[in-house]
Amino acid sequence: MTGEPNTKVPGYDRVFRNALIFDGSGRASFLGEVAIKGERIAMVGSAGSIPAGSGAVEEDLGGLALAPxxxxxxxxxxxxxxxxxxxxxxxxxxxxxxxxxxxxxxxxxxxxxxxxxxxxxxxxxxxxxxxxxxxxxxxxxxxxxxxxxxxxxxxxxxxxxxxxxxxxxxxxxxxxxxxxxxxxxxxxxxxxxxxxxxxxxxxxxxxxxxxxxxxxxxxxxxxxxxxxxxxxxxxxxxxxxxxxxxxxxxxxxxxxxxxxxxxxxxxxxxxxxxxxxxxxxxxxxxxxxxxxxxxAGSTYLRAELVTDTYPIHIAWSQPYPEMQGRALTDIATEWGVDIHETARRLQPAGAIYFQxxxxxxxxxxxxxxxxxxxxxxxxxxxxxxxxxxxxxxxxxxxxxxxxxxxxxxxxxxxxxxxxxxxxxRDRGEIRAGAFADLVVFDPARIIDKATYDEPLQYSDGIVSVFVNGVRSYVSGAGVLERAGRLVGGNSDKLHHGFE
Ligand SMILES: [Zn+2]
The missing domain is CATH 3.20.20.140 (Metal-dependent hydrolases)
Structure with missing residues (x-):
């Protein structure tokens, strides 16, 4: 097959433009651009510093936050x-x-x-x-x-x-x-x-x-x-x-x-x-x-932690699954026994302690x-x-x-x-050479939705997530790909052949 040589071969796999960059260091955020190639961040710069069209995918974030x-x-x-x-x-x-x-x-x-x-x-x-x-x-x-x-x-x-x-x-x-x-x-x-x-x-x-x-x-x-x-x-x-x-x-x-x-x-x-x-x-x-x-903290229901000085909620109970999410004192009242006896009967169980x-x-x-x-x-x-x-x-x-x-x-x-x-190594930062583990979020909207009563709730304001350069999660669409692996210690060298 013949054809015109592509004079604008994209140099990067993806370029984010118009991103409010939080680089992970704690330094002030700034509006800029980030290019990814393979698993890593290839370039970080101010607006207009990464040549137009150099990304196979160009993504204008319209001022959304980009963080490690x-x-x-x-x-x-x-x-x-x-x-x-x-x-x-x-x-x-x-x-x-x-x-x-x-x-x-x-x-x-x-x-x-x-x-x-x-x-x-x-x-x-x-x-x-x-x-x-x-x-x-x-x-x-x-x-x-x-x-x-x-x-x-x-x-x-x-x-x-x-x-x-x-x-x-x-x-x-x-x-x-x-x-x-x-x-x-x-x-x-x-x-x-x-x-x-x-x-x-x-x-x-x-x-x-x-x-x-x-x-x-x-x-x-x-x-x-x-x-x-x-x-x-x-x-x-x-x-x-x-x-x-x-x-x-x-x-x-x-x-x-x-x-x-x-x-x-x-x-x-x-x-x-x-x-x-x-x-x-x-x-x-x-x-x-x-x-x-x-x-509040949480661990298994442990007799030493049972007290009436702060509320305790049941996270799970093997014999009484219907009691999960309820206050220990309420269950005790219902059963007509004290909280210690109640805790004993719920075992094995887990609890949330407002301590x-x-x-x-x-x-x-x-x-x-x-x-x-x-x-x-x-x-x-x-x-x-x-x-x-x-x-x-x-x-x-x-x-x-x-x-x-x-x-x-x-x-x-x-x-x-x-x-x-x-x-x-090479994690937790937005800089050239670091792994492209990235999150795009809306700084005006980001908030948790999970509560003690309704704990299984997605948070608001997360837009998309990249792991090792791979677009892995998009809000509303869920997990698109899985690109994680063991990191830390000598694992990169050992399991993936690079340092
Ligand atoms: Zn612990």
Whole structure:
């Protein structure tokens, strides 16, 4: 076939024009243009700087916002990315990467066979959910599944303990610690991002600093990060922060304090003590926080957390599914028993605890150390609204409507900051050479719609989402393609052949 040579061969796969660019750094947004080629951003410039017609697809955003895809720094999506790889609760919020394996809970490297996993491992499912005896098997499943979002995976200390220890109610012996360290090496060699603990939980709480430090140090040696759901977020929180800072300091590992809060009515207002302590420590050690933008938390229904000092709603109940979404006190009245007996009868169950003070939530969100993480529980029948609403809520409610901080800062807390804390190379920024994980949204409209009563709601104002250069989600049309993969650690080098 002959013909005129095309004198205007498009140089880029896609060019966005007229975009209000939030580059993820926290710097002021500006009206400009972004070109994508393959998986990466090829060029970023001011209006008119990218030659006309140089994109195979030219997209005029008409002043809509263009930001790096949001990174959910705290998730329990370990199983969701495999079983519901469209990842609708997340990609519909503009999320392009999820950090899984938090709170000491991860799928790899533990299997339970015929036994039921103990709580809190049940947050990820029953024994059939646990099918990965090593991290490599999980990594390979993530990549072959190709979820719609990228996955950065932490290895949970509870998973390590359950995989190696005879009696998890004790501190690990030296040989058990050595076994956990070998599993740490295997995980980091196969693309893990680091380690998490959940010292608050029964599967993890017998571990003292002498157990955690050598394991965390092993992760540190290969570039891992350490995230922790601390031993106590209630009355003893200051001691827990001391323990946490000392642990990470001795292991010489970057630290993330998970879902920072001062829980329980007695402790409301105490972020005035905790934040200066953590921010002070950040002068000489690497420490960050994650937080979700709500004053209620959620986990399984735990007897120790049942109280009449704040409302508790039922997220799910195996024997009484009809009680999901209802207040514990209402069920107690209906049954004519006290709340403790009510909780006992509902087991196994999950709950939403209205245990925080709004002023504390605002102070934590505002800290320069804080990243945004949903902590959503995707398997709950009536989940906390954070699962579907976290990111639009931070931008639309806290930044735009409440003026708690600028939209630039809000986006930095869910992109550039998070990528640097978890060492996700070339993610979380709009700049030439970075991966084209991008979200287009309307800054005037963006807002969460999920509520405690109606938690399964799409947010408003997200227009489209790109993952690794692929147009993956369009509002109203849903998920078009899935282009996610394991990221973080050495996973890009290992599984995809580039650094
Ligand atoms: Zn947690």
């Amino acid at each position: 895809g949001f990174i959910d720094s705290h998730t329990h999506d370990d199983r969701l990315v495999l079983d519901q790889p469209d990842m609708l609760p997340k990609i519909s919020q503009g999320v392009t990467t999820v950090v899984v394996g938090n709170c000491g809970i991860s799928l790899a490297p533990v299997i339970f066979g015929d036994k039921d996993p103990p709580p809190p491992m049940t947050l990820l499912g029953g024994s059939q959910a646990y099918e990965f005896a090593n991290f490599a098997a999980y990594a390979s499943r993530v990549n072959s599944t190709r979820p719609a979002v990228n996955v950065a995976a932490l290895v949970g200390h509870s998973a390590l303990r359950l995989a190696t220890m005879k009696d998890i109610e004790k501190r690990a012996s030296d040989s058990e610690i050595a076994a956990m360290c070998s599993l740490a090496d295997e995980a980091m060699d196969n693309g893990a991002t680091g380690m998490s603990t959940g010292l608050f939980y029964p599967t993890n709480s017998a571990a003292d600093i002498n157990e955690v430090v050598p394991i965390a140090a092993r992760f540190a040696r290969r570039g891992g990060v350490y995230a922790t759901h601390m031993r106590d977020e209630f009355d003893d929180i200051l001691n827990s922060i001391d323990e946490t800072l000392e642990t990470a300091g001795k292991a010489d590992i970057p630290l993330v304090i998970s879902h920072h809060k001062c829980a329980g009515v007695n402790n409301w207002g105490r972020t005035k003590q905790t934040l200066p302590k953590i921010e002070g420590a950040s002068e000489h050690q690497c420490v960050n926080l994650d937080a979700y933008p709500y004053s 925080m003070d709004e002023a504390d939530v605002r102070r934590v969100l505002s800290s320069r150390l804080t990243m945004i993480g949903s902590d959503g529980l995707p398997h709950d029948a009536h989940p906390h609204p954070r699962l579907w609403g976290t990111f639009p809520r931070v931008i639309g409610h806290y930044a735009r409507d409440e003026g708690l901080f600028s939209i630039e800062t809000a986006i930095h807390k869910m992109t550039g900051l998070t990528a640097s804390v978890f060492r996700l």
